[in-house]
Amino acid sequence: MGFDLKARLDERRARHRYRQPALMDAPSGRVAEVGGRVCLNFCSNDYLGLANDAQVVAAFRDAANQWGVGSGASHLVCGHQRPHQALEEALAEHTGRARALLFSTGYMANLGAITALVGKGDAVFQDRLNHASLLDAGLLSGARSRRFAHNDAAALAAQLARAEAPRKLVVSDGVFSMDGDQAPLAAYLDACEASDAWLMVDDAHGLGVLDHQGRGTAFAHQVNGRLPVYMGTLGKALGTAGAFVAGSEDLIETLIQFARTYIYTTAMPAAVAAASLVSLRKARAEHWRREHLSALIARFRRGAAELGYGLMDSDTPIQPLLIGDDAAALALSQSLAQQGILVTAIRPPTVPDGQARLRVTLSAAHEEADVDRLLGALEGAGR
Incomplete structure (x- = not known):
C-alpha cells in the first residue's frame, strides 16, 4: 500500500476540507491585508486588541535592544532571563497562585503539564470538545483516557466514581475554542x-x-x-505569544523537574516576555476593552439572530454561526471575503461532522460600524 499521500490529499479536497494558510501582509488587528486586499478581520483571537498596541510593541522593541532576539538556551541551562522571571511572578499574582511557569506555546504547556502529572496506571477524563492539545497530551501520557459528554458534570461524576486509578486528572477547556461556551467549573470541581x-x-x-x-x-x-x-496562553487576549501553567509551589516544582516540553526546549525570547508583561498590565487596568467587547458581542448576537442565523450558547468573543454542510460554510466564507470581510470556515476534523461553521471572533479593536458591516454582508450572503 505504501504512503499514498496524494490520495489522502485528493480525498480531503473532494470533501471541501482542504486547508491552506492565508498569507497576511499587515499586522494583526481590526483589519487584515490578504491577497493585496484590505479586509475587516473577524477571525483573529486578539480579543482585547493588544497584538499591535503601541505600548506593547515599544516594550518588545526596547527589550530586544537590551536582551537580543533569542534567549539562547532552555530555562534550565541559561535561558531564564529577568523578563521571564518578572512575567512569571506577575502571572502568578494575576491568577491568584503561588507560582507560574512559562512555556513556549499553549500546546507545549498542555503536553508538559499532563504528561508530568499522570502516567501509566492513572486516568485522564476529558470533555469531548476539548482542544486537540489536551487530547494529544492525554494519549501521550500513557494514562487511560476517557471522554465525557460536553459540559456534562453528571456524566463526569459517574465516570470518576467507577474509576480505580491511583491518580485521576480531569481536564477541560475553560472557554471552548470552537463553540465559545464555558465549562461548568463549579460542578466539575464538586465531582x-x-x-x-x-x-x-x-x-x-x-x-x-x-x-x-x-x-x-x-x-x-x-x-x-x-x-x-490553571493553564493560560499569552497569544490570544494578551496579544503576544507563549503560555504558562499556574498553581502551587509543589505543582510548579514538579513541572520544572518532569515536564519535558519545559526542560527540553529553548526559552521564549525575553522581548516576548517583556511585551507580555505590559499587555498583562493593560489587560488588567483598561476595563474599557472588556466593556466595549461585551457591547460588540451583544450587538452581533442580536443582529445575527434577527437574520435567522444559528447562534451557539456563547457570551464570549467566539461567536460561531452554525452552517452544517462543509461546502456551504466554505461558500459563505468566500462570499464574505468578496465583500472585504475575513471570517474562516471551520470544518471537520476541527469540529464534528455536520457542524461546519463560520467562527466569528470579535475584538475590542472593532468598532460598532464594523459589526454592522459584517451583519449587512451576512444578510446579503443569506439572500
Whole structure:
C-alpha cells in the first residue's frame, strides 16, 4: 500500500476540507491585508486588541535592544532571563497562585503539564470538545483516557466514581475554542472533590476576557481557590505569544523537574516576555476593552439572530454561526471575503461532522460600524 499521500490529499479536497494558510501582509488587528486586499478581520483571537498596541510593541522593541532576539538556551541551562522571571511572578499574582511557569506555546504547556502529572496506571477524563492539545497530551501520557459528554458534570461524576486509578486528572477547556461556551467549573470541581481527583483548566480563551480584571474563568465562576491546575496562553487576549501553567509551589516544582516540553526546549525570547508583561498590565487596568467587547458581542448576537442565523450558547468573543454542510460554510466564507470581510470556515476534523461553521471572533479593536458591516454582508450572503 505504501504512503499514498496524494490520495489522502485528493480525498480531503473532494470533501471541501482542504486547508491552506492565508498569507497576511499587515499586522494583526481590526483589519487584515490578504491577497493585496484590505479586509475587516473577524477571525483573529486578539480579543482585547493588544497584538499591535503601541505600548506593547515599544516594550518588545526596547527589550530586544537590551536582551537580543533569542534567549539562547532552555530555562534550565541559561535561558531564564529577568523578563521571564518578572512575567512569571506577575502571572502568578494575576491568577491568584503561588507560582507560574512559562512555556513556549499553549500546546507545549498542555503536553508538559499532563504528561508530568499522570502516567501509566492513572486516568485522564476529558470533555469531548476539548482542544486537540489536551487530547494529544492525554494519549501521550500513557494514562487511560476517557471522554465525557460536553459540559456534562453528571456524566463526569459517574465516570470518576467507577474509576480505580491511583491518580485521576480531569481536564477541560475553560472557554471552548470552537463553540465559545464555558465549562461548568463549579460542578466539575464538586465531582472531582468527591472522587479525590484534580481538575486542570485550559483557559486560553478566557484569560484577559472574563472577570472584571480579565483573570479568566476560574475567577468569573468564583472557584479559583479550588482549582489545582490553571493553564493560560499569552497569544490570544494578551496579544503576544507563549503560555504558562499556574498553581502551587509543589505543582510548579514538579513541572520544572518532569515536564519535558519545559526542560527540553529553548526559552521564549525575553522581548516576548517583556511585551507580555505590559499587555498583562493593560489587560488588567483598561476595563474599557472588556466593556466595549461585551457591547460588540451583544450587538452581533442580536443582529445575527434577527437574520435567522444559528447562534451557539456563547457570551464570549467566539461567536460561531452554525452552517452544517462543509461546502456551504466554505461558500459563505468566500462570499464574505468578496465583500472585504475575513471570517474562516471551520470544518471537520476541527469540529464534528455536520457542524461546519463560520467562527466569528470579535475584538475590542472593532468598532460598532464594523459589526454592522459584517451583519449587512451576512444578510446579503443569506439572500
